[in-house]
Amino acid sequence: MANLILDDICVRFGGLQALTDVSFSVSEGEVIGLIGPNGAGKTTVFNVITGVYRVSSGQASYDGATITGMRPHQILGMGIARTFQNIRLFQNMTALENCMVAQHSRSRTGVVGAILRSPSQRSEEARIQEKAQQALDFMGLGRKADEVASNLPYGYQRRLEIARALASEPRTILLDEPAAGLNPAESKQLMESIGRITNLGINVLMVEHDMKVVMGICNRIIVLDHGVMIAEGLPEEIQRNPDVIEAYLGQ
Numbered sequence: 001m002a003n004l005i006l007d008d009i010c011v012r013f014g015g016l017q018a019l020t021d022v023s024f025s026v027s028e029g030e031v032i033g034l035i036g037p038n039g040a041g042k043t044t045v046f047n048v049i050t051g052v053y054r055v056s057s058g059q060a061s062y063d064g065a066t067i068t069g070m071r072p073h074q075i076l077g078m079g080i081a082r083t084f085q086n087i088r089l090f091q092n093m094t095a096l097e098n099c100m101v102a103q104h105s106r107s108r109t110g111v112v113g114a115i116l117r118s119p120s121q122r123s124e125e126a127r128i129q130e131k132a133q134q135a136l137d138f139m140g141l142g143r144k145a146d147e148v149a150s151n152l153p154y155g156y157q158r159r160l161e162i163a164r165a166l167a168s169e170p171r172t173i174l175l176d177e178p179a180a181g182l183n184p185a186e187s188k189q190l191m192e193s194i195g196r197i198t199n200l201g202i203n204v205l206m207v208e209h210d211m212k213v214v215m216g217i218c219n220r221i222i223v224l225d226h227g228v229m230i231a232e233g234l235p236e237e238i239q240r241n242p243d244v245i246e247a248y249l250g251q
Helices: 042-049 072-078 095-106 111-116 119-138 154-167 184-199 211-217 235-240 242-249
Strands: 002-013 016-027 031-035 057-062 080-082 172-176 203-207 220-225 228-233
Touching (some): 002 042, 016 042, 042 080, 042 203
Parallel strands (some): 031 203
16 A cells, blocks of 8 residues: 555746656555656655645645645654755764754653753653664664764765664655765665665655666666656666656666
8 A cells, every 4th residue: 555645746946847747656665766867856756745845736645644735844753754865964963863863753852851851851862862773773883873973984974864764763765866976885785774674664765876776676666857757667667668768778
């Protein structure tokens, strides 16, 4: 059963039509690739799903509830997390602190409790730290918990972004070019991590230009060109699709 559904999404910025009638769904445990040339509208789709952009028409829903018009923190609270094409870690905070920040949408302690350091606040802080550490361990960063983010190698920072998304306890993760800048060994490790994420029942919607990663991990692939869906199908179908070859993959 699909829990993330986009239905005829259109986005206009003045006279620019960024997305036109984009419709697709993502079901539990799936890895869906969203590919296309630069400027195709891929990140715009992510921004629509996460509440950064408002739609001009159409609707996005999650678990049967309409999410178009919701604010980003509300959508995060429903279980949709994301990473970014350009790393957006808190560079002066440790890896553990970066992941703890992701738990803010689950926090129940108010300002008074935080100031007074009430028993409930201390208990919740311990729970948040535990969840953050679990996310780091999952991504192979457990021993880097106390490292300042800016001191981590680039590949580790990419993994930390995914760990931070996982720390928010999502059921759907949007990965924006997670393999960008990774070497082949790191890309292989990324694919293994994504496989383990889906084993938890978490959906993955991924924008990626590394075709080895896309073809190796995705169950289905959606292709955008100039804001229009030109193809959707299995990896082998997409590789043979003449419209995709012309617009993006090349001969």
